[in-house]
Amino acid sequence: xxxxxxxxxxxxxxxxxxxxxxFILNTAFNRNDSAGRIWSLAFIAAMMVTIASGASQSGQMxxxxxxxxxxxxxxxxxxxxxGLRRYNGRSRGFWLVTLISxxxxxxxxxxxxxxxxxxxAAELWIGLSVMSVLGALEAVRGRLRRNLSGRTLAVxxxxxxxxxxxxxxxxxxxxxxxxxxxxYFNTANTAGLSLCLVxxxxxxxxxxxxxxxSGSAVGDLTDGIHSAAGVLSAAAxxxxxxxxxxxxxxxxxxLALIGADIDNLPEINVAFGRAAGDEAxxxxxxxxxxxxxxxxxxxxxxxxxxxxxxxxxxAAEARALAERxxxxxxxxxxxxxxxxxxxxxxxxxxxxxHGYTLTxxxxxxxxxxxxxxxxGGNDIAVELAAVGHAES
Numbered sequence: 001x002x003x004x005x006x007x008x009x010x011x012x013x014x015x016x017x018x019x020x021x022x023f024i025l026n027t028a029f030n031r032n033d034s035a036g037r038i039w040s041l042a043f044i045a046a047m048m049v050t051i052a053s054g055a056s057q058s059g060q061m062x063x064x065x066x067x068x069x070x071x072x073x074x075x076x077x078x079x080x081x082x083g084l085r086r087y088n089g090r091s092r093g094f095w096l097v098t099l100i101s102x103x104x105x106x107x108x109x110x111x112x113x114x115x116x117x118x119x120x121a122a123e124l125w126i127g128l129s130v131m132s133v134l135g136a137l138e139a140v141r142g143r144l145r146r147n148l149s150g151r152t153l154a155v156x157x158x159x160x161x162x163x164x165x166x167x168x169x170x171x172x173x174x175x176x177x178x179x180x181x182x183x184y185f186n187t188a189n190t191a192g193l194s195l196c197l198v199x200x201x202x203x204x205x206x207x208x209x210x211x212x213x214s215g216s217a218v219g220d221l222t223d224g225i226h227s228a229a230g231v232l233s234a235a236a237x238x239x240x241x242x243x244x245x246x247x248x249x250x251x252x253x254x255l256a257l258i259g260a261d262i263d264n265l266p267e268i269n270v271a272f273g274r275a276a277g278d279e280a281x282x283x284x285x286x287x288x289x290x291x292x293x294x295x296x297x298x299x300x301x302x303x304x305x306x307x308x309x310x311x312x313x314x315a316a317e318a319r320a321l322a323e324r325x326x327x328x329x330x331x332x333x334x335x336x337x338x339x340x341x342x343x344x345x346x347x348x349x350x351x352x353x354h355g356y357t358l359t360x361x362x363x364x365x366x367x368x369x370x371x372x373x374x375x376g377g378n379d380i381a382v383e384l385a386a387v388g389h390a391e392s
Contacts, residue, residue, distance in 0.1 A: 013050035019202040035087040036209040042079035048072040074101040081135035088142030100127040125168035132161035152204040227300035229285035237299025249356040256318030256350040259365035262304035263377035291325040343378035
């Protein structure tokens with residue numbers, strides 16, 4: 001059954017309204033959910049788009065409705081990106097959304113009423129593509145890097161970015177009456193794609209908001225200077241590690257930073273539930289506390305990633321420590337998922353190669369962990385200095 005353009009626009013509007021009202025009401029009960037509030041703004045702007053677009057699609061075109069629809073759509077997509085930035089604990093970046101929205105407004109007004117509902121269309125779609133790309137990149141970094149909902153949002157935003165950019169190019173080259181534009185990039189097809197993406201992104205955003213509200217993003221909750229897993233929080237670890245490195249530098253003592261990242265944690269969460277994922281993180285932290293040297297410091301970087309700063313006379317000694325921790329992980333399976341035994345990807349960097357700067361050591365450890373992840377995980381990698389020895 002083929003649906004006409006007005007029917008698809010109506011369905012799209014109903015879906016946006018239902019998803020938006022539900023999301024906004026749920027967010028209203030969480031006072032500290034700043035990312036949710038920004039995404040609520042995105043839904044409000046999207047509902048304005050559907051109303052304005054409906055008015056411009058009616059028998060007699062209403063010029064002001066085209067202007068409102070263009071600016072509101074820019075704000076809606078931009079708010080998705082800024083909400084992702086806020087979820088990752090970064091600045092909102094509203095200045096860029098405001099700038100693009102103003103440029104879209106100017107472009108629409110310059111094309112003027114004679115251009116009808118296509119006034120400023122190409123400029124709008126290019127702006128949407130830029131903000132969608134930024135959103136897709138933000139959805140795979142920081143706290144969202146290993147989150148399944150973040151990956152879902154990234155995929156949806158990449159699709160939106162490509163669709164908007166290609167539509168702008170075809171519109172500019174082929175024109176609104178061109179065969180390619182009318183066949184593949186007409187309003188009906190765009191409304192159908194928008195409907196699918198809105199549903200997908202709403203589900204993903206709602207899952208992220210629920211995780212944040214319930215504190216299920218383990219590693220972000222703190223109890224004093226400790227994370228919820230019982231080791232130093234990320235901020236406390238940075239302070240303690242920086243102090244240890246400064247004193248070790250003065251004393252000429254070698255230290256090693258060992259990073260450990262639980263393998264397949266997102267898949268454990270999906271397959272066995274959040275309780276199994278929380279158990280994996282808690283048990284991993286307990287194994288680190290039991291296996292690391294007594295005078296070492298252990299930090300919870302984020303979710304399933306931990307750091308251990310310990311004294312080491314050589315890289316071989318640091319690797320032996322990592323191997324001991326790795327061996328203890330598989331001693332017993334998870335209670336919540338009795339068939340699963342934990343494995344982790346380990347990365348090691350020492351002060352002999354990378355100096356006594358925590359930033360340099362952390363970058364090296366992350367690189368080593370990523371190397372292990374690419375090769376399948378459950379292994380240990382030692383990151384050596386790129387050229388010679390690092391300055392101390």
